[in-house]
Amino acid sequence: MSRFQEIFLDIESDILNQTYKAGELLPSENKLSKKYNVSRETIRKALTLLLESGYIQKKQGKGSIVLDIKRFDFPISGLTSYKELEEAQHINSETVLIKNQIETLPEQIATFLNISPSTEVHAVIRGRKVDGETVILDKDYLLTSVIKELPDKEAKKSLYNYIEKELGLTIGYARKEFIVEPATKEDRELMTLHGDTHVVVTRSEVHLEDTTLFQYTESRHRLDKFRFVEFARRRPPMDYHK
Missing domain, CATH: 3.40.1410.10 (Chorismate lyase-like)
Known part of the structure; x- marks a missing residue:
């Protein structure tokens, strides 16, 4: 499994167990890259998977907002x-x-x-x-x-x-x-x-x-x-x- 997929699964788990709640911002790409000790490009790939899976929405000037996944x-x-x-x-x-x-x-x-x-x-x-x-x-x-x-x-x-x-x-x-x-x-x-x-x-x-x-x-x-x-x-x- 690729590193960005592992990060996707980790953040997905945090969203599902409400460590990150609906309406909140995820940490910045810079903070996430430091947390997982990877490049920002790897973080972007993980965030893209989260976006495509309906967990987050990117907002210009703000970052990645966690969506309500209680469906x-x-x-x-x-x-x-x-x-x-x-x-x-x-x-x-x-x-x-x-x-x-x-x-x-x-x-x-x-x-x-x-x-x-x-x-x-x-x-x-x-x-x-x-x-x-x-x-x-x-x-x-x-x-x-x-x-x-x-x-x-x-x-x-x-x-x-x-x-x-x-x-x-x-x-x-x-x-x-x-x-x-x-x-x-x-x-x-x-x-x-x-x-x-x-x-x-x-x-x-x-x-x-x-x-x-x-x-x-x-x-x-x-x-x-x-x-x-x-x-x-x-x-x-x-x-x-x-």
Whole structure:
């Protein structure tokens, strides 16, 4: 590993553990070169990596300003529970179970899934608190024909862990929709929006490995805290002249 990459990782660690806090300036290139006993050119390369990774912003006449990196990456194509993301990305959060009861499927969701609105489901609403603020509202509807029982303890902890480990079912795939929508009355009541007028919404219909539909999930995210990411690789263009 190159020396500038080692320095990048060291400063990255200091930003993540908030030795350098959002809005603060990093030490000058001269101070960093003395600290790491390297040339200023090596420091510039490390700072370029930090810039490209979204950790800092260069400001003329000031230096390198640390950016707010309290955004959590939610994969577009993956099928991952919030609990798994929380552990993988070291998100310090609290889950509040707002509702867990049996009811019939709301008509608009039944239309989305193309099933009868009389379908019985476990309706689960959970708030995800980060730094004391509710920044995600998760709404899940699980078909009682597949998930017979759903204790509050399991609903609060991890639905997918309960479904796979306790019930022995294999979750297969999901069809997802991503959209930005105006915040609803429910969003404003249950989330900490600071006056935001819109939220990012993901809707998924989730199937078991044998293709059985068992869940509709809707996650409503505050705009400033989360980003959705995907790794994309360009494929060689097709030769249409063959």
